[in-house]
Amino acid sequence: MLPTLLEQTTTRVNAEIDPALHIWGWEIAVYLFLGGLVAGLLILSALLLWRPREQPPSRILQFAPLVALALLSLGMGALFLDLAYKLHVFRFYTAFRPTSPMSWGAWILVLIYPVAALSGLVALGPDARAWLLKKLPLGKVLAWAEGKRQALLGATLAGGVGLGIYTGLLLGTLTARIQWNTAVLGPLFLTSGLSSGAAFLLLFKLDEVDRHRLVRWDMLALVVEAVLIGAMLLGFANAGAAGQLAAEALLGGAWTASFWSLVVVMGIAVPLLLEGIEIKKHLPLVAVTPTLVLLGGLALRAVLLAAGQDSGFRMLP
Amino acid sequence: MMLPLYPNEVFGRATGMVVGTLTGIAFGFVLERSGFGRAPILAAQFYGTNMRVFKVMFSAIATAAAGMAVLAGLGLLDLGLLTFPETYWWPQLVGGLLLGVGFIGAGYCPGTACVAAASGDVGGMLTYLGVMLGSLVFGFTYPVFADLYVAGKAGVLRLDTLLGLPYGVVAAAVVAMAVGCFFGAEALERWFAKRAHQEAPDTLKRPRNRSFVALAALALAAVATLAIPQSVQSAVVRTPAPVKVVPLVDAALRLPESVWLVDVRDAKLCKEKTLPRAVCLADLPKGAAAAAPSHKRLVLIGTDTVKEVPAALADFPGEVASLQGGYPAFAAELLADLPAEVTQTMTPARLAEYRLRGALHARLTGAAAPVAAPAPVVVPVAPTGAPAKKGGGC
Amino acid sequence: MENKTSSEAPFWNPYLAGIVLGLVLLGSFVVMGNGLGGSGAANRVAIGAAHIVAPQAVENNAYMGPMVAPGQHILDDWLVWEVLGVFLGGALAAYSAGRMKLVLLRGPRATVASRLVMAILGGLVMGVAARLARGCTSGQALTGGAALAAGSWVFMFAVFGGGYMVAPLLRRYWK
Numbered sequence: 001m002l003p004t005l006l007e008q009t010t011t012r013v014n015a016e017i018d019p020a021l022h023i024w025g026w027e028i029a030v031y032l033f034l035g036g037l038v039a040g041l042l043i044l045s046a047l048l049l050w051r052p053r054e055q056p057p058s059r060i061l062q063f064a065p066l067v068a069l070a071l072l073s074l075g076m077g078a079l080f081l082d083l084a085y086k087l088h089v090f091r092f093y094t095a096f097r098p099t100s101p102m103s104w105g106a107w108i109l110v111l112i113y114p115v116a117a118l119s120g121l122v123a124l125g126p127d128a129r130a131w132l133l134k135k136l137p138l139g140k141v142l143a144w145a146e147g148k149r150q151a152l153l154g155a156t157l158a159g160g161v162g163l164g165i166y167t168g169l170l171l172g173t174l175t176a177r178i179q180w181n182t183a184v185l186g187p188l189f190l191t192s193g194l195s196s197g198a199a200f201l202l203l204f205k206l207d208e209v210d211r212h213r214l215v216r217w218d219m220l221a222l223v224v225e226a227v228l229i230g231a232m233l234l235g236f237a238n239a240g241a242a243g244q245l246a247a248e249a250l251l252g253g254a255w256t257a258s259f260w261s262l263v264v265v266m267g268i269a270v271p272l273l274l275e276g277i278e279i280k281k282h283l284p285l286v287a288v289t290p291t292l293v294l295l296g297g298l299a300l301r302a303v304l305l306a307a308g309q310d311s312g313f314r315m316l317p
Numbered sequence: 318m319m320l321p322l323y324p325n326e327v328f329g330r331a332t333g334m335v336v337g338t339l340t341g342i343a344f345g346f347v348l349e350r351s352g353f354g355r356a357p358i359l360a361a362q363f364y365g366t367n368m369r370v371f372k373v374m375f376s377a378i379a380t381a382a383a384g385m386a387v388l389a390g391l392g393l394l395d396l397g398l399l400t401f402p403e404t405y406w407w408p409q410l411v412g413g414l415l416l417g418v419g420f421i422g423a424g425y426c427p428g429t430a431c432v433a434a435a436s437g438d439v440g441g442m443l444t445y446l447g448v449m450l451g452s453l454v455f456g457f458t459y460p461v462f463a464d465l466y467v468a469g470k471a472g473v474l475r476l477d478t479l480l481g482l483p484y485g486v487v488a489a490a491v492v493a494m495a496v497g498c499f500f501g502a503e504a505l506e507r508w509f510a511k512r513a514h515q516e517a518p519d520t521l522k523r524p525r526n527r528s529f530v531a532l533a534a535l536a537l538a539a540v541a542t543l544a545i546p547q548s549v550q551s552a553v554v555r556t557p558a559p560v561k562v563v564p565l566v567d568a569a570l571r572l573p574e575s576v577w578l579v580d581v582r583d584a585k586l587c588k589e590k591t592l593p594r595a596v597c598l599a600d601l602p603k604g605a606a607a608a609a610p611s612h613k614r615l616v617l618i619g620t621d622t623v624k625e626v627p628a629a630l631a632d633f634p635g636e637v638a639s640l641q642g643g644y645p646a647f648a649a650e651l652l653a654d655l656p657a658e659v660t661q662t663m664t665p666a667r668l669a670e671y672r673l674r675g676a677l678h679a680r681l682t683g684a685a686a687p688v689a690a691p692a693p694v695v696v697p698v699a700p701t702g703a704p705a706k707k708g709g710g711c
Numbered sequence: 712m713e714n715k716t717s718s719e720a721p722f723w724n725p726y727l728a729g730i731v732l733g734l735v736l737l738g739s740f741v742v743m744g745n746g747l748g749g750s751g752a753a754n755r756v757a758i759g760a761a762h763i764v765a766p767q768a769v770e771n772n773a774y775m776g777p778m779v780a781p782g783q784h785i786l787d788d789w790l791v792w793e794v795l796g797v798f799l800g801g802a803l804a805a806y807s808a809g810r811m812k813l814v815l816l817r818g819p820r821a822t823v824a825s826r827l828v829m830a831i832l833g834g835l836v837m838g839v840a841a842r843l844a845r846g847c848t849s850g851q852a853l854t855g856g857a858a859l860a861a862g863s864w865v866f867m868f869a870v871f872g873g874g875y876m877v878a879p880l881l882r883r884y885w886k
Contacts, residue, residue, distance in 0.1 A: 257334030261792055265338055270799050277807045286437075286811050288802050321744035336742055337789045341796020342803070343735045344747050344849075349804035351732065352722035356816045360885040363878035369725045371871075374853060376729020377736060381857035384737040400745040402846060402855035404862030409851070412844025413866040416837050417873020421881055423833025424816070426848035426870075427841060428749025428797060430834065435798045436805030437813045443830035448750055448847075449757035450831070451838015456758065459774035462843055476859040487859055499726070519725055528726030574777065 024309060027082035029302040033196070034075030035167040036189050036297060040197020041068040042116060042160030044217065046153040048210060049123050056125030058211075060204035063128075065120035065156060069113065076109065101169045108166055112159045118145045119156040164190035171308060178246040179308035181239075184232040189301075191228060195221035196297040199271075199290035211285065218293065219275050222268050229264065255307040263303060267296010320388060324398040324636070345432050354432040356424030356440055363421050365509045367518045368502040375495040376528065383535035386488035390542020396484065397634060400611055406469030408462075423447065472608025473634050485539040492536035496529055557639035559622055562650045563674050565640060569594045570680070577613040581627055582620055582644060592618060592640075592647055593681065598629060611635035619643040651678050720808035736857055743789070746854025750841035752794035757838075759785040774842075790850075818885040825884065 045064035049057060056062065097103040122145050124132065133139055145152060168189030171180040198218035206214065236247035250259045274289040319325060323333050351373045352358045361367035388394035420426050423444040425433055430448065433441025455462065477487040503517070510517040519525070569576050570593060578595035580587040587597035595618055609615070611634035617623040623639040630637070640646065651674065722728070739747055755778070762769045762779050769775050779785055805811040817826040841847040844866050846855065852870060855863020878885075 252329050252331055254331065256331035257338075257787075257792060260335040261338040261795060265335075265342075266795065266799060270342075270803060273803060274806055277803075281807070281809070283806065283809060286806060288435075288806070288811065292799075320741045322742050324744040333743060334787075334789060334792045337792035338796040338799075340735070340739050340743070340747070341793035341798075342800035343738070343796075344732075344793070345797035345800025345802075346804040347728060347732045347735055347800075348797070349801045349810075350723045350808070351725065351728035354801060354805060354810070357818060357885065358722075360818070360878075363874045364882070364886060369722075372725035373729040373732060374848075374856075376726050377732035377853060378856040380730045380733025381736040381740065382859060384733065385740060385857070388741065394741060398744055399740055399858065401858045402746075402851060402860045402863050404860060404865075405845070406862060406865060409844045409862040409866040410869050412840045412842075413851075413869025414873035414876075415840035416844065416847060416866075417870040417875075418877045419833045419836030419838075419840055420848070420870065421833075421874045421878050421885075422829050423837065424830070424885070425833075426749065427753060427834075427837055428747075428794075428847065428849040431749065431794055431797045432801035432805075433816070435801030437811050439813070439815045440817065440826055440830040443827060444834035444837075445753060447831040447834015447836075448753040448838040448841065449760075449834075451835040451840075452750070452754035452757045452842055453761055453838075454835065455839045455842035456754075456761075456772055456775040457768070459772060463773070466843060471862065474861040476861055476864065479861050484859070491859070521724060524724035524727050528724070528730055531730060532726075571782065572780075 024305055025082070026302070027078045029298065029305050031075045031079040031082070032167050032170075032189070032301040032305065033298045034071050034078070036164055036193030036301070037196040037200060037294075038068045038072045038075065038193075039160045039164030039167070039190065040193040040195065041065075041071070041200060042112070042119075042156050042163070042197075043194060044197045044201065044214070045123065046119065046157040046160065048213070049119075050150070050153055052149070056127075057123075058204075058206040059125075060201055060206065061210060062123050062125045063120070064201065065116045065123055069116050069120065072109070072112065072116075101166060101173050104162075105166045105170060108159065108162050112163060115152065115155045115159055118148075119152045121145050122149050122152055161190065164193040167193070171304065177308040178242040179249065179304065179310075181242070181246070182232055182235055184228050184235060185304075188225065188228040188232065191221050191225045192297050192300055194218075195225060195293055199293035199297075202285060202290040203287055215275050215278065215285065218290075219272060222272050222293070226264070226268050249307050249310065254310065255303055258299065258303045259307070262299035263296055266292055267299055271296070320394040321398055325395075344428075345435065348429055348432045349436060353429040354436040354438065354441065356433065356438065359426075359429060360421065360424050365505055366513070366515075368506055369518070371502055372499060372519075375498060376532065379492040379495040379532055380535065382488040382491050383532070383539045386485040386539035387535065387542055390485050390539065390545060392545070398636075401473045401475065401634065403610060404469075404471040404474040405467060406471060408466050408468060411465065419451075470608075473611055483543055485543045488539045489536040492532050492539075496532060499529075557617055557623055557626060557637045559641040560616060560638045561641055562647050563670070563677065565616060566592065566647070566651060566677050566681075567673060570677070575613060577609060577615050578618060579615060579630065580618045580644070581623060581630075582618065586620075586644075591644065598627065601629065604632075606630045607632035607634070609633055609635070614638055616640060618647075620645065650674070651681055718809045720810075732853075733857070736853060740858070745789070746858065747849045748790045748793060748846065748854070749797070749849035750838065750847040751788070751790035751850060753838065754842060755785050755788055755791055820886070821884050829884070 041064055045061055045068070048061055049064075060067070096107060118141075121129075121132075121138065121142050129142065133142070165186040168186035171177070172182065172185040195218050198214045198221065202211065202214055202218065233247055233250065236243040236250075239246075249255045271289050271293045274286075274292075277283065278285055278289070319327070322328065323336070328336075348354065352369055353373070358367060359370055362370040385394060385396070385399075389396045416426070423430065423440070425441055425444045427445065427448045430441045430444035434445055435441075459466075475484075477484045480487060506517045565576070569578060573594055576594075578592055579598055579601070580591045580595045581598045582591075584597055584599035587595075587599070591597070606615075606629065613635055615630065615633050615635060615637045617626070617630070617637065617639045619639070621643040622641050623643070626633075626637055642649075723731070736747055739745065758769060758775050758778055761775070762785065766779075769779055802811065815823060815826055817823070821829075837847065841850075844851055846863075846866075848870060851863045852867040856867050
């Protein structure tokens, strides 16, 4: 009895004493990150493909919506791993609850698949189309989709925005976690998703024009992200005792180092500098920059997820 | 004495980590621009053709040493609060030789390998991987090295104390030696270059001469600060920061490496009964304070809160604290019977504190735990019993 | 011999670079109270990885055990963040100088395979050496040297000594 008690109380990891309730692990962080990345990819590819071009667009852009779907499936896989009752997935689709972001998310995910798949067909260049038509009898579908090009791309764009905001709202509605109790989370995750999406595309070979645009959009998204982070911290600091506790965790508390070093410095400031140098000195883009942006995006989700689960109103005196 | 900032508690530990990242960025940037991300340049040092490594390293050491001397001389920097690497003669000699061998093999030292990796050299990436593997080899074969690892321990030993000269003088001497060696290095480079019918590297005179002037000015400043009256320099009266009983005993039991408890009461009182892991001041060998590792926190235990550091411990290089209330507080808080408090209505923080105290009391006195474990304050979300079942999230 | 191409920015003058490096080191001392490091992070990352693979072996080890004791995180250390910064700073400097490129730098007569093997082996030897000496060229020679620590000066001369002793054997490899 005695040694056990000592162990429990002096190391302070006993669930009964410090119930940290870390029930969301890496799976959710990966899912939120991939969700944001996919949202960014869908939005950016819809924008870049909006006007039909004379030359087929960069190869990665032709496949972007389909790649996005593959990544989304990967994220859903991570989410599925996290579910306690895996066979109960279907229950999400037996009802729609307008006040539950989980319900919204489940339905957004389902709607994105057909829309993005059809956009994916439209996006394909002539070579890929010819190859695909030889393999699968999709001629009619393709012709129909081609006719609705702008509508499909518009729907993809909307789906991307919805997905991006929803990944933030999912945490944002859980107001009992004071770290997540902020309206900024939705837009923050959306812009972070945009920068991740641009970074992902920049990892591949692109046309000069597309690359140029993506680098600029990526920089814009990073700047907006930084501003939103500032807004979030300011909001916390002015939101009473609970908000101040939330700000404390990121301004001197347990999550300060990861948040500022990984998210702000590694994920935002250094890539911005590198991209600025690239434009100013006309240097070839290297894979390091987009990799840092992607790592920063992942860190943002992981840190906010962990910090949020650490926090709660029980911390208030 | 505002400096150094962190040990003076200007900002907290977590912020310090962010400062670490920023410092590292500056460090990495300068290393790269010094040419240290290129193995052939580093290796050239050992063939006499390009003494860049030596020049950069010694200018850096001279600048920092003289800079610290100036700041300390002006009374701005408290040298006592800096973490100085401790001296262990034998492992440092053997480790240095081995590291030199690895250096010429890999073409990088660990820090420069990191910079090389960042600039895209596969050799740098593999070298850093090798350093990781080597660290593990050391860890897993530690018993082989265990004796050598602590051989020739001399504690915090600085050249100035070794030579019995003021810090500023030794720093200035380092600068003078460095500049002297630079002329020698350049002569060597010219000799090798002539033999190979090549041009000697870095022949630009202007930046070199300006750098030398800057170094000389720093050295002179370091010596000049010695003229500042001593009262400024010796104005450091260290008042030990008070610490509370429960966290202190908890730390002493859980992380014995972090604190050094010294009982400064009368030898007889101390022998009779004192805190766990505490030593009596009378039992300490001479010079123990100066040789003690500075990363530990020295905690003084008196008959009440100790206000002044005793002379025998004045040389201790690290942080000094004092037990609030002294030994009587310890006896009252942890040895006396604990009142049974109503635990159901306590806040979680209070309850945790109470339990910690109870556990320490039980451990120190052998008494049974003061209270039966009350019902948990926060009801767990998942049903108990099964290993933490995860909730869903979409 | 510095492998410069026209688009690359030149390296800084070594003395000037040294003074700037010295100021960074001085800044570290003045702000944090401690110097710089290079190998401590490698040690911690390696131990962290080993702890995941073989928790028992690491926890029972006399050297590594205390570092993974409950209540502390192996990566929660100043040196780990500092080395992350070194990587970022190195990338910024190399890229802005037009030097960032995936390459394998080696002596003119060294083969690719020999370079790869030597890099790993050299790193391995340095890893052992750095643990034994409680620091590497950054943590001991540079930091300890500037702090006028007696053992660090011994270490620094030993590094140059060890390098010069073995360098003639590797002449064909680097020259």
